[in-house]
Amino acid sequence: MATDYLVSKRVTNLGDSVGIPSEATTLQASRSNPLSTKVTSVLSASYADSDIRDALSLLDKRNITNNAETRRNIRLDVQKEVIESNGEIIREFGHVAEQLKRIGLTVASLNRGCEEMKLHISAAHLETSPVLEEASELLKQKEQVETKQKLLKAFNAHFIMSEEDIYILNSTAEPVNDRFFAVLSRAKKIQTDCEILLGTENQRLGLEIMGQTSKNVNGAFQKLYRWIQHEFKSLNLENPQISASIRRGLRVLAERPSLFQSCLDFFSEAREHVLSDSFYTALTGRKVSGEEDTSVKPIELSAHDPLRYVGDILAWTHSATVSECEALEVLFISDGDEIAKEIQAGRDNEPWNRASDGEEGAGLFDGIKALNELVDRDVAGVARVLRQRVGQVIQSHEETIMAYKIANLLNFYRVTFTKLLGAESLLLESLATLEESALRQFRALMRDRVASLRIDTQTAPHDLGPPDFLKEGLKQLTAIMKTYDSSFTADGSREADFIPILEEAFQPFLTSSEKLADHLAAPEDSIYKINCLIAARSILGPFDFTMKRLAILQNSIEEQSTLLVEYQYTFFRRKAALQPLLDALAPIRNTPEDLASIRSLEEFQSDALTQASQTLDDFLPSALMDAMENLKNLQSSPIGRDITEEAAENFCEDFEKLEEKLVAADREWEQLADKESSTRTRSLRELYPRTGGEIRVLLS
Structure with a gap:
């Protein structure tokens, strides 16, 4: 292509030098053969070809002067350069061949070395193979031993108690604190988890651990039991807050129902003595030891009236009972659910104790019921003294109104204590007995009073008004009704409850006064009866619990009025x-x-x-x-x-x-x-x- 370029340039230059137009030159060249053919091929070439453009670009970069010599020698120069370049490449390939020869020698040496190493490795493998197998077995054994060590360590940490922990559980020198409860909780957890060991083929280990742990747990519960008893001795309920440690101890001890109940028995016995001594001091102003307590105003010296004396005794008892309830309700109400759960768990673990519970649901723990029972046992000593003292007051006084007022006061406190301690209580039983005794005394006095009237020797008053004994009886009944009206009784049963009182304190007097009319002629007998009935009606009228009796009186008045109407009617017709x-x-x-x-x-x-x-x-x-x-x-x-x-x-x-x-x-x-x-x-x-x-x- 460079030659064609040179020829084309040459032809162009030739045409330009002779002054022939380019077309004429082309025609001339086409006639000369082979030059014309060459020129034609050159002229017919497309200069848009990328190869031609690249060749021309290379020629431009070589800075070749465009002259005749250059144009003649350019091909030779190019070929020379190509030959030189090929020679240089051959020389370089010679060096490469030499290097490849050295590399081949090196590779062959390496191959020989590798073969030797393979031989050595095979020999070494043959020699070390037993050792490796033995080492692998030893490693496996080591791993197994390490696993067993970890299991043993974990087993000992979970199931085996340290000597220090055992000492904390059983020694009385160690305090009952959070650490004691934590160790006890861990011991109970070990007991529970020993059931898993008993389910394996080798039960001996589980039995041994369970036996030792049970021994430690039982010792801990005995220690806790003695500690709670000791704390109960020094417990001050005047400041009604049971410490958290005692509450927690009781909650844990509830898992042993027998020990828990024994603690409560001990506590109630101690509190019974304390309250009985306090009650004696409140009555006499002296302690049980005989020492005078100047801070107390004796009830026996300050209450001269029997009713006030009984009221002060009952008021002190109520105050002491309320204080006892407030002091103990923190134990049984706030922790009642936990205690119930622990007691139920203890009974499940002690099936031999379930037979004494009676019915299936009888053993369920009720915090409120337990509180009421414990408070009732605490005031049992007070109840005995109260029953004795109030009983003496009832028997030693023969005033009818006083007997009824005492009975009414006892009824009020009985209802109050029923709401406080429940329906079943020794204190309520004592109050009910005293109330019945007071009512019995009241009825006896009323019968004696009616028996002393001597109706046979009496006559109706000249003015046919109510007799004196009826007036006195109605006056007495008024005092009784005022007392009953201020009493604490249910609205629905007020009238029904008062009927027996009317039968004792009213009806005998009215019946006795009506008997005096048997000796009177008409119309004096009816007038006298109406006067008596009107007097009774005026007394019963202001009270809402005498409506039925008022209706009966009104019917009687109407019956007697009918007789008087008949008398007056006969009088009119006769006169x-x-x-x-x-x-x-x-x-x-x-x-x-x-x-x-x-x-x-x-x-x-x-x-x-x-x-x-x-x-x-x-x-x-x-x-x-x-x-x-x-x-x-x-x-x-x-x-x-x-x-x-x-x-x-x-x-x-x-x-x-x-x-x-x-x-x-x-x-x-x-x-x-x-x-x-x-x-x-x-x-x-x-x-x-x-x-x-x-x-x-x-x-x-």
Whole structure:
């Protein structure tokens, strides 16, 4: 391509030198052969070819001068350079060949060395193979030994207790603190985990460890039991806070129900002595040792009244019981669930103790119930002294009101202690016994009082008012009802509970007073009974728990009032001369024959009927005053007025019936007289002219 380039340049330069246009030059060149062919190939070449451009670029970089010599020698120069370059390459390849020869020698030497090393390695492998196998076996054994050592270490750390831990559990010289409880908890965990060892083929190890651990745990519980007893001796409940260590100790000891119950028995016994001594000091002002306590005001010296004496004793007992509950509820209420769980776990571990629990659910621990039982046992000594002292007061006083007030006070505290200690309590039993004793004394005194009345020798008062013994009994009943009204009783049972009291303190007096009416004639007997009933009603009326008895009294008053109405009614008819007329008309019917026969009756003859009319006229002006005079001893004017008005109303109704019969008889007589045309005589109404309206006006 360089040659073509040179030829093309040459032809171009030649054409330019002779002044021939380029086209003419081309035509001339095409005619000359082979030059023309060459020129044509050059001219026909595409200068867009990348190879040509690269060749031209190389020529430009060589800085070749464009002259004839250069153009002639360029090919030779290029070929020379190519030859020189090839020679240089050959020389370099010669050096490479020499190096490859040396490398080949080195590789052959290395191969020989490797072969020798393989031989040595094979020999060494043959020699060391038994040793390696033995070393591998030893390594495996070492690994197994190390694993066993780790297992043994872990086993000892988990199942074996150190001498120091055993000393902490069993020695009384070591305190019962957090470390003791931690070691005890670990020992119990070991006991539980020993069950896994018992499930393996070799049970001997598990049995030995469990036996030793159980021995240590039992010793720890004995130590804890003695420590709690010692703490109970010095425990001050006046500052009602049980220390956390004692609470924790009791919670842990609950796992041994027998020891736990024994501790509670010991505590209750100690507290019983303390409270009994305090109660004795509160009563007498002296300690049990005989030393006087100036800080205490003795109840026996300050309470001269029996009721106040009993009230002070009960108030002190209530205060001591409340303080005891507040001091112990921290133990049984806040930790009750934990104690219940521990007790249940202990009973599960001691199946021989479950047989004594009775029913299946009887052994469940109830914190509130346990608290109430413990407090009740603590105050058992106080309850005995209280029962003795209050019993002496009840038996030594023979005042009826006092006996009932004491019984009512005992009832109040019994209800209060029921809410505090529950329904089953020795203290409640003592209070119930004392209350029954006081009520029995009250009933006995009331019976004696009624028996001393000597009703047979007494008579009703002249004014027919309530007798003195009834007034006294009602006064006494008033005091009793006021006491009962202020008592603490349920609203639904107030009236029912008071019925026995009424039967003892009221009914005998009322019955005895009513017996005095047996010697009285009417209407004094009814007036006397009504006066007594009214007095009783006025006493029972203000209280809401006597409604049924008030209804009974009201019925009795109405019964006696009915008798008085009948008496007054009879009085009206007798004084007004109406009774004979009514008796004569009783068999007369409303037939014309019977009505006509009235004039033939003796009572309705002219003289007799005129006399009856005169008697009626004489009675009517003062009838009401005379009737009220009959009831002058009745102490309730409204009742007397109502009785008289009702009797007057009945009298007016009877008079109106008489009036109707007389009018009917006159009408029949007039009809008969017209038929017979006989001489007419005076009518019955003319002989007995008063009308019913006039009677009502005069008696109103």
